[in-house]
Amino acid sequence: MLSKKITWEMEEKELFVRVGEKIRELRNVKSVSQLELAERCDFEKSNMSRIEAGRTNLTLRSLNKISRALGVTVAELVDVEQL
Amino acid sequence: MLSKKITWEMEEKELFVRVGEKIRELRNVKSVSQLELAERCDFEKSNMSRIEAGRTNLTLRSLNKISRALGVTVAELVDVEQL
DNA sequence: CTTAAAGTTATCATATATGATAACCAAAGC
């Protein structure tokens, strides 16, 4: 059986991905397009795409912008299952 | 009466400060020194001081390290009053 | 007093988030 050792990089990557999914989820619930959310946050749409794909190590500043654009708290944005 | 307009920079700064205070609070509850926490996170102690003072725009990676070092979730770390 | 432990602040280097731009894809409607 192959090893299932989980490195902190993997676990961190999982966190990024889950937060990205959470953002997309909340965005969809509010029926906001990615472009619209990007504009509300004053982000490039390409940046928004990277974020939702979990390819970014988000900063508190960005999380704050997104949370306000979606009408939720920062804590809600990062409230995901953790390994 | 002087203006009380709150800019997003002020509100962002407040968020940074409150998250820093939250970290310090949780660290003190667990009776961990700043140096000890810095070592657990593999941070410089000077970095840890900046963070608790709210002079840093923390990343998800750093929040994740700190949350694990303190035995709480990332969501708990950023669960602060927001303006 | 001296010593040490805990924390602060400043400076410089490096890594990377984000801005800026562009090319591209897919689906829907014409």
Place this chain on the structure above:
DNA sequence: GCTTTGGTTATCATATATGATAACTTTAAG
């Protein structure tokens, strides 16, 4: 077919988080 809307991916520049190091303060203990 063409066009639009929504999204993805790549590249380069810039701003900044963090690493690394050092000097400094403060507090408590001796």
